[in-house]
Amino acid sequence: MQAVNRLLAEKGFDAMTVDEVAARVGIAKASLYKHFPSKEDLAAAAMVRVMRRAQEFFGALSGAAPPLENLRSAVRWTMALKLAGDMPALPSQNSSLRATLMSNREYMDGLMEVSDRLGAWIEAAQADGSLSRKYPPIAVLYTLYARACDPVLEFLQMGGQHSPEEIIELVLATCFEGLNAR
Amino acid sequence: MQAVNRLLAEKGFDAMTVDEVAARVGIAKASLYKHFPSKEDLAAAAMVRVMRRAQEFFGALSGAAPPLENLRSAVRWTMALKLAGDMPALPSQNSSLRATLMSNREYMDGLMEVSDRLGAWIEAAQADGSLSRKYPPIAVLYTLYARACDPVLEFLQMGGQHSPEEIIELVLATCFEGLNAR
DNA sequence: GTCTATAATCAGATAGAC
DNA sequence: GTCTATCTGATTATAGAC
Numbered sequence: 001m002q003a004v005n006r007l008l009a010e011k012g013f014d015a016m017t018v019d020e021v022a023a024r025v026g027i028a029k030a031s032l033y034k035h036f037p038s039k040e041d042l043a044a045a046a047m048v049r050v051m052r053r054a055q056e057f058f059g060a061l062s063g064a065a066p067p068l069e070n071l072r073s074a075v076r077w078t079m080a081l082k083l084a085g086d087m088p089a090l091p092s093q094n095s096s097l098r099a100t101l102m103s104n105r106e107y108m109d110g111l112m113e114v115s116d117r118l119g120a121w122i123e124a125a126q127a128d129g130s131l132s133r134k135y136p137p138i139a140v141l142y143t144l145y146a147r148a149c150d151p152v153l154e155f156l157q158m159g160g161q162h163s164p165e166e167i168i169e170l171v172l173a174t175c176f177e178g179l180n181a182r
Numbered sequence: 183m184q185a186v187n188r189l190l191a192e193k194g195f196d197a198m199t200v201d202e203v204a205a206r207v208g209i210a211k212a213s214l215y216k217h218f219p220s221k222e223d224l225a226a227a228a229m230v231r232v233m234r235r236a237q238e239f240f241g242a243l244s245g246a247a248p249p250l251e252n253l254r255s256a257v258r259w260t261m262a263l264k265l266a267g268d269m270p271a272l273p274s275q276n277s278s279l280r281a282t283l284m285s286n287r288e289y290m291d292g293l294m295e296v297s298d299r300l301g302a303w304i305e306a307a308q309a310d311g312s313l314s315r316k317y318p319p320i321a322v323l324y325t326l327y328a329r330a331c332d333p334v335l336e337f338l339q340m341g342g343q344h345s346p347e348e349i350i351e352l353v354l355a356t357c358f359e360g361l362n363a364r
Numbered sequence: 365g366t367c368t369a370t371a372a373t374c375a376g377a378t379a380g381a382c
Numbered sequence: 383g384t385c386t387a388t389c390t391g392a393t394t395a396t397a398g399a400c
Contacts, residue, residue, distance in 0.1 A: 011276045014196045017393060031366050033395065068362075089274075090333070094193045132363045135356065138341065142334045143356050149333065151272065152324045159320065174317065174325050178360025180250075181314045199375060213384050215377065371396070378389070 004046040008088035013043050013097045040100035047088055047101060051110035054078070058117050067124035068131060071144065072176065074118060076168055078148045083157060083164045090149050118144060147175060186228040190270035195225050195279045222282035229270055229283060233292035236260070240299050249306035250313060253326065254358065256300060258350055260330045265339060265346045272331050300326060329357060 003024040007016040018039050022029040036042040057077050061070045081087045091097040101107050122140045125131035131140065152174075156167045185206040189198040200221050204211040218224040239259050243252045263269045273279040283289050304322045307313035313322065329335075334356075338349045 012196075012274055014194075015274070015276060018395085019393070027365090028367055029394090030368080030396075034365065037395095039394065092194055092197070092271075093336070094197055129363055131361055132359070135352065135361065136343075139334070139338060139352055139356070140361055142337045143353075143361065146332060146334050150328060151331065152321070152328050154275070155324045156321060161318075170317065170321055171325075174321070174360070175356075176360050176362045177314070178356070178358050178362075179313055179317065179322055179325065180358045180360075181311055182364065200377085201375070209383090210385055211376090212378075212386080216383060219377095221376065365400105367398100367400075369397085369399105371394105373392105373394080375392085376390085379387085380385100381387105382383105382385075 001046050001049050004042055005050065005086055005088055008043060008046055009082075009085050012089040013039075013091055013095050016043070018042070038100075040097050043088075043097050044100050044104050044107065047097075048104065048107050048110070050081075050086075050088060051107055051114070054114055055110050058114060066130065067121040067128065070121050071118065071125060071131075072172060074121075075144055075147050075172060075175065079150070079153060079168045079171060080164065082148060082150075082153055083167065087148055115141060143175070147171065183228050183231055186224055187232065187268055187270055190225060190228055191264075191267050194271040195221075195273055195277050198225070200224070220282075222279050225270070225279050226282050226286050226289065230286065230289050230292070232263075232268075232270060233289055233296070236296055237292050240296060248312065249303035249310065252303050253300065253307060253313075254354060256303075257326055257329050257354060257357065261332070261335060261350045261353060262346065264330060264332075264335055265349065269330055297323060325357070329353065 003021055004016075007020060007024070010016075016039075018029055018032060021042065022032050025032070032042065036045065054077075058070075058074055061073055065073075078087070091101060118141055119137060122131065122137045126133045126137070135143075150171060152171055153167060156162055156170065157164070162170065185203055186198075189202060189206070192198075198221075200211055200214060203224065204214050207214070214224065218227065236259075240252075240256055243255055247255075260269070273283060300323055301319060304313065304319045308315045308319065317325075332353060334353055335349060338344055338352070339346070344352065
């Protein structure tokens with residue numbers, strides 16, 4: 001699972017080969033196929049694992065903290081995962097992985113739970129005036145999700161001028177405070 | 183070129199097959215290979231074409247307008263291209279297309295010119311106080327480039343609740359003004 | 365559960381006629 | 383320049399022994 005996770009993060013589903021996974025784990029490819037019926041199921045298992053970790057982390061966030069702070073923490077966690085090379089790339093529109101994931105009960109349930117939790121924080125943050133009320137909550141949700149695959153993170157990482165923590169705070173600021181002067 | 187462009191936008195380089203390109207154009211695959219030595223070169227030609235269109239549009243933006251307005255216009259144009267299905271997906275880190283593009287003189291020259299132009303507007307906008315001075319210009323540049331592959335655009339488009347113009351203004355606002363209330 | 369060996373398929377690329 | 387036919391290699395998946 002860990003190897004699959006890394007490979008999905010490095011190259012994405014299409015470019016990842018089952019041979020690579022087997023080689024990295026150190027077993028024969030056929031052995032892998034005894035555990036997972038297809039490449040899609042193999043990848044889906046890794047995606048489910050990440051989703052579970054997200055559920056655990058988001059679930060442990062304080063109910064007492066301001067909703068905006070919880071949102072920021074959630075996004076920070078997500079970006080840290082990506083910078084560490086542990087965030088599997090989202091399946092693109094036409095990938096065969098997409099269909100498998102959408103029919104995966106555990107994955108979809110996790111996605112729903114995470115979305116509901118973030119959605120509640122978003123509405124609470126708009127209600128308490130910390131988050132702008134001019135955006136539809138769903139647009140805010142998408143914008144936060146998109147930080148999980150933001151190429152700005154890897155571009156800045158490649159530049160080598162900033163630590164992971166600096167990169168996270170930088171992107172977090174552009175996301176919540178915007179590029180304009182305040 | 184147009185067919186390649188669409189396919190790159192729809193599925194990305196790896197998932198696009200030369201057979202599809204040939205079928206969509208209505209000629210045999212071998213005929214395609216008389217014009218382009220490889221799949222990479224085929225895709226690179228399409229990328230060069232887009233880069234030229236960007237150079238033309240950015241070059242025509244007013245020298246008299248405030249730099250921030252030029253930046254916003256540039257990002258609007260880019261997002262409109264993506265929403266229209268004409269923005270080829272960026273080659274991912276490990277794609278073989280990346281190497282071909284990086285050794286393509288015309289593409290790299292175009293990228294440099296565009297980056298220089300946007301970079302100058304960014305610095306001018308920071309100088310005139312419209313853009314926040316707390317971000318390194320390179321981070322701002324990356325953030326603007328990233329709008330070309332922002333999944334929020336297609337998510338909102340899939341939702342069917344907003345027109346392309348509304349989507350563009352929405353994402354433009356989150357980008358420049360941020361999610362926080364002002 | 366793991367292996368070697370192999371099937372089956374797909375996709376990039378080429379040969380060579382017209 | 384275009385075509386049909388084919389080559390070549392990579393990749394998903396399976397057979398069947400241990």
